[in-house]
Amino acid sequence: MGTFVGRLVSRAGMVLLLVGAGLAGAQYAFTQFSLAGRSVQSVTLYGAEYAGTGTLSRLVAVTESDGVARVDGLGHVLLLPIDEDRQRATTAYNTVQLDALRVKAPTATRVDGKLLIPLATLARGLGATYAPGQFSLAPAVLSGVSSLAGKQSDRLVFTLNRNVTVREELVGNALRLTLVGASASTRNYTTRGAFVPRVQVTGDAGGARVTLPLPGGSGYRVFTVQDTNGARVVLDLGPGIPLSVPALLAQVRRPLIVLDPASIPGRAQDVTLEVARSAAELLTRAGWQVRLTRTTAGSTETSARADLARQSDVFVSLDLGRFPGVSRSGVTLYEFAGQSPDAVVNAYRQAQAAPFVSQVVSGAGSSRALSNLLRGELKSGGVTAAQQAQSRLLLLGEAPKAALLLELGWPQNEADQGRLADPNRTGQMATALARAVATYLTARANAGQS
Incomplete structure (x- = not known):
């Protein structure tokens, strides 16, 4: 045999590559297998079937470090050494770790630089059923809910026929668990507990959703x-469970709206404060939590305003246009463009996929969503508003979530001056602001966000 021989054989829909190099040969075939009812690509090495990390991404997450592939999924952790010798990798002489159990089984390897996971070993670790060409999991079913009352905490137990991934969300004053992929009958449970009196279970396409009230001062695990x-x-x-959720999440249970009326010296009418007060009154009456950065004439320290901005779920500054010599008029909505001056906020935004991150920070899309809502509400009241993005609005940059600057008009413009003095007009703007903020927060809560 020469130093390199290649043959390409097509048989029964299978493409078989035989490659010889020196004394040893590498043999693999591109095949198909059924994964949860979908036909996807696999690779057969020396009779052992493997799949790539991209193929398996709907089922598990695969990472690698120091020559070991870590597989996380359905509550299991598998550690598979990566053997670059493909033939040896397919044998049952390798030691792999399936959760806490070490067993002999085929291990991970590479083909063309791509990491491959052995399906037989994966099925064994996940409790799945596997035969060549077929990989299936028994449908997950939530079969029962039980409870136990304690002095300082209650315990709820959700019984399933197999393990599933559990997602946690805080929505308002409620805790929501999603048992991903599990089916369940929709019903309400009354518990024996003092801290969790009731539990709602809802079955939907994404899995069994468990919702329960989270009392103030209570932690959970x-x-x-x-x-x-x-x-x-x-x-x-x-209350007997330590609060393990970061302090930055404390506002998730009840969103905080911060209105920031700018102080403008030399004006007899404090129109920004009037609009902010009216909007705050409407929101408070509807049950929302609202703070103003000032409630009387005079200014507030920038540091105090920034501190409130950092705590906010919605932050809206109200100001007047006041560049000397500028001939402008009308209402404008400004959004912050660029990176936040707060390094912590930036770090969270770069980790959007991590648990709870969407509860702590949100991207530019949230400010644009609020801006569009406010613009629509203003238009309904006969007020046309422009939209702009600015990088110099640093106070808005301190806010981790939706933040806007509402410029009410330009006092040096004669038409705007008349509008700003009209209580009907300023009342319309306060109502539009309150409605937009309430609609925005309600939509996020309904979507499972804060």
Whole structure:
């Protein structure tokens, strides 16, 4: 045989590559297998079937470090050494770790630089059913909910026939758990607990959704217990559980709206404060939590305003146009453009996929969504507003979520001066602001965000 021989054979829909190099040969085939009812690509090495990390991404997350592939999914962790010798990787002489158990099984390897995971080992670690060409998981079913009352915390146990991924969300004053992919009957449960009196279970396409009230001052923890009969998701909740959620998440339970009326010296009418007060009154009456950066004439320290901005779920500054010699008029909505001056906010925004991050910060899209809502409300009241993005609005940059500057008009313009003095006009603007903010926060809460 020469130093390199290649043959390409097509047989029964299979493309087989035989490559010889020196004394040893590397043999693999591109094949198809069924994963959760979908036909996807696999690679067969020396009779062992493998799949790439992209193919498996809907089922598990695969990372690699120091020559080991880590597979996370359905509550399991698999550690597979990466053996660059493909033939050796396919044998049962490799030691892999499936959760806490070390076993002999085929391990991870590479083809053309791409990391591959052995399907037989993956199925064994996840509790799936596998045969060549077929990889399936038994449908996850939430079969029961039980409770136990304690002095300082309550325990809820959700029984399933197999492990699932559990997602946690804080929505207003409620905790929501999603048992991903699990089916469940929609019903309400009354518990024996003092801190969690009721639980709502809803079955939908994404999985079983568990919603329960989260009392003030209570912490919680979620963990999974596996046994030969399935899995149990355990939730402990109550004042006896330390608060493990970062302090930055405290406002998630009840969104904070901060209105920031600019102080403009030399004006008899404090129109920014009037509009802010009226909007705050409307929002407060509707049950929202509102803070003003000032409530009387005079200015507030910038540091104090910035501190409130950092705590806000919605931050709206109200100002008047006041560049000397500029001939402008009308209402303008400004959004902040660029990176936040707060390094913590930037760090969270760069980790949007991590748990709870969407509860802590949001991107530019949230400010634009609020701006569009406010612009629509203003238009309904007969007020046309322009939209602009500015990088010099640093106070808006301190806000981790939706933030706007509402420029009410230009006092040096005669027409605007008349509009700013009209209580009907300023009342319309306050109503538009209150409606837009309430609509924005309600939509986010309904979408499972804060």
